Amino acid sequence: MISVENLSKYYGEHQVLSSLSFKIERGEVVALLGPNGVGKSTLLKILSGYLLPSSGSLFIDGLNLATHSLQVRRRLGYLPETVAFYPEMSVTEYLCYRAALKKVQSRRILEKVIDVLDLCGLRAVEKKLIGTLSRGYRQRLGLADALVNEPDLLLLDEPTLGLDPKQQKEIHTLVKTLRKRHTCLISTHLLEEATLLAHRFLILNKGKIYAFGSLEKLQADFLLPGASLEKIFTQITEQEESDSFS
Amino acid sequence: MITIWHLFKREMTSYFYTSLGVSLLMLVSLLTGFNFYTSVSLLNHGPSGISIVEAFFNNFFLSVALLLLTPLLTMRLLAQEYRTGTIEALLTAPLSDFQIILAKFLGAFLFFMLLWVPSLFYFIFFWPSAHQVAAAGYGAYFGAYGMLLLEGAFYIAVGLMASTMTSHELIAATFSFCFLLFFFFGRRFIHWLPSRSSLSLFPEGLFFPVETMKNFSRGLIDTRSIVFYLTMTFLFLFLSLSIFQLRKWRQ
Numbered sequence: 402m403i404s405v406e407n408l409s410k411y412y413g414e415h416q417v418l419s420s421l422s423f424k425i426e427r428g429e430v431v432a433l434l435g436p437n438g439v440g441k442s443t444l445l446k447i448l449s450g451y452l453l454p455s456s457g458s459l460f461i462d463g464l465n466l467a468t469h470s471l472q473v474r475r476r477l478g479y480l481p482e483t484v485a486f487y488p489e490m491s492v493t494e495y496l497c498y499r500a501a502l503k504k505v506q507s508r509r510i511l512e513k514v515i516d517v518l519d520l521c522g523l524r525a526v527e528k529k530l531i532g533t534l535s536r537g538y539r540q541r542l543g544l545a546d547a548l549v550n551e552p553d554l555l556l557l558d559e560p561t562l563g564l565d566p567k568q569q570k571e572i573h574t575l576v577k578t579l580r581k582r583h584t585c586l587i588s589t590h591l592l593e594e595a596t597l598l599a600h601r602f603l604i605l606n607k608g609k610i611y612a613f614g615s616l617e618k619l620q621a622d623f624l625l626p627g628a629s630l631e632k633i634f635t636q637i638t639e640q641e642e643s644d645s646f647s
Numbered sequence: 648m649i650t651i652w653h654l655f656k657r658e659m660t661s662y663f664y665t666s667l668g669v670s671l672l673m674l675v676s677l678l679t680g681f682n683f684y685t686s687v688s689l690l691n692h693g694p695s696g697i698s699i700v701e702a703f704f705n706n707f708f709l710s711v712a713l714l715l716l717t718p719l720l721t722m723r724l725l726a727q728e729y730r731t732g733t734i735e736a737l738l739t740a741p742l743s744d745f746q747i748i749l750a751k752f753l754g755a756f757l758f759f760m761l762l763w764v765p766s767l768f769y770f771i772f773f774w775p776s777a778h779q780v781a782a783a784g785y786g787a788y789f790g791a792y793g794m795l796l797l798e799g800a801f802y803i804a805v806g807l808m809a810s811t812m813t814s815h816e817l818i819a820a821t822f823s824f825c826f827l828l829f830f831f832f833g834r835r836f837i838h839w840l841p842s843r844s845s846l847s848l849f850p851e852g853l854f855f856p857v858e859t860m861k862n863f864s865r866g867l868i869d870t871r872s873i874v875f876y877l878t879m880t881f882l883f884l885f886l887s888l889s890i891f892q893l894r895k896w897r898q
Binding site: 475479 | 649650653654657661664665731732733735736737738739740741742743895896898
């Protein structure tokens, strides 16, 4: 589904991502982990087509993002870390607009919008102006926007950021429902969330892939049988810190 | 095409969602109303060789109003999307850069056209109330409104380019205002050029807003001016597209 080859990204002189190569199969849920500022959001922005990589290539469903950008963007749904909306539009109006932009057939737009309103629990606020919505509802709206074109690939950047535990739980339940139908790449700094939702874990550190695999594979690779993801992650980051210190 | 329509519709309606659109409509109605009143008052003083259409369109007041209004109309086109972050949603949707730029331009241009609709009624009601025609022929109406739209398209393309360059609406408005001001007073600069300079040979009546409007509002339609304004509009749309793409590359 996703194939990334030698992907690098520079912001000016500063290298954010360094020669990343990995593959994600169809139907998989992969959690993107790593300390703050390690390039998780940058990677998702590149995959979504918002940012261009400095070098390397990226294929989604066999299509090169550089040469078939429009076709690739039709197949994906993206929830950015900070979702921005038009506050003067109502929830339904916004989703209809987004569905039209994402080239959902005109006669199916309303049906699709009703589907995502139900799926994301937005029925209660469907006629409200976006500017009046709470943080939790805005996050759901961002998710509904990502889903309205029935994408094959979902890119979720910190989907529970700033939500209270109840809202987090609701989003977790929603993502669990979605993972049956979509390939998902979820960026998170919450390890419990990652364990709960993902099949495999891609751990980034200093712009490079530090580890990639299922929990069992990570336990085997780092000689920590039966360890939790949190323990493995702590060990990796501590080891990396001591390596760079020495 | 359908995608451009949806983007255009959103752009067009966004003027009515905010106070900016309504304020501009009110302001233009007030300005044109005042301009029409002063034009009629001027012609009331005695016989004159000019028609009411010419007096209305061919005055400094209307040109300055255009200069001030179009930067306000265009300042938020892309600068606001950059500032609020909604540009991310636009750029991750399956839309080409050309579609985004064209829809933004068309949305602003249609709203610009709407701004001048009330002025049509002044001329419609002039004949029954004054028992005089507002212009000698239809050519003057077509010429004056045609030139207004051509000038408007060019000014909007400049404003769109300015809005593409920055994330701050006020900077975009200031930039486009300064650029248009420079163009507006271009005739003065040409007089300063050495007489042998190729620029000084430009027939000024063809390009500069006040001079072209003077001819067009008399019904003297010169295709060279039309070609000039259309070319400038396309040039600035192309520049807007290039800057938009450059910003993407530089991110």
